[in-house]
Amino acid sequence: MRRALVSRDDHDTPMVRFDAVTRRFAEVTAVDALSLDIRAGEFFALLGPSGCGKTTLLRMLAGFERPDDGRILLAGQDIAAVPPWRRPVNMMFQSYALFPHLSVAGNVAFGLKQERLPRAEVESRVAAMLRLVRLDGLGSRKPHQLSGGQRQRVALARALAKHPKVLLLDEPLAALDKKLREETQFELMALQERLDTTFVVVTHDQEEAMTLADRIGVMNHGRLAQVGTPAEIYEQPRSRWIAGFIGDVNFFEGSVTAVDGDDVEMTDAAGRVFRAAGAPPVRTGDRITLAVRPEKISVATGSGAAEPINSVAGKVADIGYLGDISVYKVRLDDGAVIKAAVTNARRRIESSIDWDDTVRLSFPPDAAVVLTE
Secondary structure, eight states: OOOOOOOOOTTSOOSEEEEEEEEEETTEEEEEEEEEEEOTTOEEEEEOOTTSSHHHHHHHHHTSSOOSEEEEEETTEEOTTSOGGGSSEEEEOTTOOOOTTSOHHHHHHHHHHHTTOOHHHHHHHHHHHHHHTTOTTOTTSOGGGSOHHHHHHHHHHHHHTTOOSEEEEESTTTTSOHHHHHHHHHHHHHHHHHHTOEEEEEESOHHHHHHHOSEEEEEETTEEEEEEOHHHHHHSOSSHHHHHHSSOOEEEEEEEEEEETTEEEEEOTTOOEEEESSOOSOOTTOEEEEEEOGGGOEEEESOOSOOSSSEEEEEEEEEEEOSSEEEEEEEETTSOEEEEEEEOOSOGGGOSOOTTOEEEEEOOGGGOEEEOO
């Protein structure tokens, strides 16, 4: 579990500030007037689909790309004129980019030797980094003699050896298999907390971002669609696009028929009535969408008596057994398919729900998020 973020005064200087940064490539705007503050000691994730501009943003911070407009500040200092090798940041590449002719220790020491540090200090730092990533004793091996997970740790040790203020990670776990990737996520979290270094990770993997990050910046078409904690992004998405991009979600569309404070009643095209709590300001007649996560939906066998609100009946069209949960796709009379996720408290062979069964789905008003865009 991620630690709670330390409360910081709003006037504290952020470790990284992107101030209306724009980067263009010919006719394509990769990053579009983007502003973002990243706090010191934070594990921040840039999340988005391929081509959204997240890697370009990371490369500008590293100094490999220059912004066409705007400023990038590091600890309050404009770093536009600072070359990459002089910036107190280091980058761990997706491919790891290890030197095949150098040993593990040689790879970790490379940047330190470029800075002409004393030999004793280089050796001390290399030993400390290898202990930190649990590779002590493997310093004499070459990269080809290591597993994928070990090569990943060598790249991490090399990136950390120069004691950067900010560590940049570009899809750092993409080359690992699923189980090793999950294990390494928690290792990265523990390492970041131990060092209290600002980590900025780029990923297109929602689960990875949700696991690793204190906060997430969701990018789309070169802009930030939303910035928040994993819980805020998941539970309170700002738009239909964000709700659909982060995890599974069901959408119910209709018109507002009643408003009572921040409680909203909506009727869909089939005449079904839904109610949501904690809605943004809307008026009667407005078109809205309710977003409801599958795990918020209860499944009961039989069509049962129709509830007045937030209840629909249909037939089970598909079942996905995922071990800890079962996912049910239920087709309604109008052809709409609703997804519900149920925890497997009992063994699957004892499940009372099967294909083509008629079931009733329901959810409480506070499970629905009202979206107006």
